[in-house]
Amino acid sequence: MLEELARIGRDPATNGYVRDSWSPADLELREWFRGEATKRGLDLREDRNGNLWAWWGDPSRQPGVVTGSHLDSVRQGGAFDGPLGVVSAFAALDVLRGRGFSPRTPLGIACFTDEEGARFGVPCVGSRLMTGVLDPGKALSLTDDDGDTLSDVMARAGRDPYRIGRDDETLATVGTFVELHVEQGRGLVEQGCPVGVASAIWPHGRWRFDFRGQANHAGTTRLADREDPMLPFARMVLAAREVAEREGVVATVGKVRITPNNANAVPGLVSAWLDARGATEAGVRALVTELARDADVAEESWTPVVDFEHSLRDRLALVVGSTVGSGIGGGGGGDTPAPVLPTGAGHDAGILATAGVPSAMLFVRNPTGVSHSPEEHAEQADCEAGVVALANVLEDLCR
Structure with a gap:
């Protein structure tokens, strides 16, 4: 799946990515998400703020467990920041189905709109609008470098910009959110571990x-x-x-x-x-x-400090530690928690946590620590370890 995404929005001169929100590249990425959801028979929805949701089960009956990330990028960014979390979400669902697992609660995959804020200068627009942190009037008046407003580009993409804003109906479907992300630093390299858990996001x-x-x-x-x-x-x-x-x-x-x-x-x-x-x-x-x-x-x-809920964080650290301790083939067998470390990078998980949604994050090791750059990287084996760790976390939470 990462190879399929690698051609979209890539600058051949730099090998970096330009995937501004509501740009042709972004719209192509959205179609890719729709295609992956359709392949798996998931119920695809787009909320009033442009965030995408693919559901296994019906979240209108009870809030679900959701994972995912974003597909937009900073300008001249790397291939992993955002896409790794979305790809890993689909892959983790495949792992669970391969095990014959059937969730007791709905399981969702999310793709948030404009997490990076590359086009309009405000990060996490989709999750900020959904949770009511970002005023719709302010959002619609945001202007890009060409003088186009968010209202302009949404309308050109066939969306109604005047529907954006706090979305309690969608927010109520998210019982727990877990976002997997490539680490944007060298914490896991220094600790010699392929997967870790976030403790907090700096203000x-x-x-x-x-x-x-x-x-x-x-x-x-x-x-x-x-x-x-x-x-x-x-x-x-x-x-x-x-x-x-x-x-x-x-x-x-x-x-x-x-x-x-x-x-x-x-x-x-x-x-x-x-x-x-x-x-x-x-x-x-x-x-x-x-x-x-x-x-x-x-x-x-402005985003205040996000201190992820300790009980959920510690629960994930044990599940991930079991996964890493027993290899990438499945969970169980280990009793040492995965590394727990803070980050200075903002994420949609932080916005949801601040809004009261129990949220957590998994990090996949980045061998150089470089991010927001074409040199951003994660090894195949570490990505696979992340997928299985995420699958084990989702299986645990869906019980």
């Missing part, structure tokens, strides 16, 4: 910094007469690194927009996006406050 957010000046001619404007916004922007980037080290957090300026963006003109406006994350909210907030002195600053997204 994180995105802020837009607007530095304003006066556009002018690069050759005729004296240095003393310039109002060049590139200077305070450059100071902010350097200060972000220094303050982040002091506060014990991480800070990244990965996107910049310069107006008018001419090589022979002093800019009139520099807009920069700061991504900041850390173990504590206080450290992240202190960093943003200190940097926001020479710019107009707008908070575009």
Whole structure:
């Protein structure tokens, strides 16, 4: 299945992926999901926010156990971030059926819309809308680099943008959510284990910094007469690194927009996006406050710390530990829990957990720790171990 997905949205010049939400690549990925659900005789549904659900059993009778992830990507991203979780969900269902297992509760596979936020700047749009965290009016007015709004692109894709918003009917079908994801770091490499369990997601957010000046001619404007916004922007980037080290957090300026963006003109406006994350909210907030002195600053997204429910987390750690301890052929036989580790990466599982849905995450080892890059990778054997671990977790929860 990963090989089938590998051709969709791939940039041949870089081998990276560009899979913006509601783009032609995204629509093709949605059709792939529909095809996999249909092959397995699952009940396919698309909710009012564009999230896809494939059900084994009827969740209207009782809330189900759901797994899955997303298929969109950051621009020039890798092949595993998101797709590994969706592919592993279908593969885990195949494993369960191969065992002759019949779930006592409905079992669902989810594909969330616009988890990365690459097109409109806000991550986890589908799950944020579903849970009511993101205001529909704000969402519809989000604009991409070409000036198209979310409302525009949804309408072009044949969806009604004015139906988006909190979806209690869909939310009520999710009794428990488990998301498998490639690890975006080297924690499992250091612990020598192919699969682990998430303990928490660090608090994180995105802020837009607007530095304003006066556009002018690069050759005729004296240095003393310039109002060049590139200077305070450059100071902010350097200060972000220094303050982040002091506060014990991480800070990244990965996107910049310069107006008018001419090589022979002093800019009139520099807009920069700061991504900041850390173990504590206080450290992240202190960093943003200190940097926001020479710019107009707008908070575009914020996710508080997510401490996954301990009883569910510990239950999964035991099941996964049993799987890893006895090889990838099945569960049982081990008594050492799988590694439990935090992450600084945001996920739909975190949004659902914050909304009160019992949620957990499994991580599959990434040998280099590189993510959001074409170099992102996971070994075949580790992916298979992840599938069987997920199957064992689902079997345990569906009992």
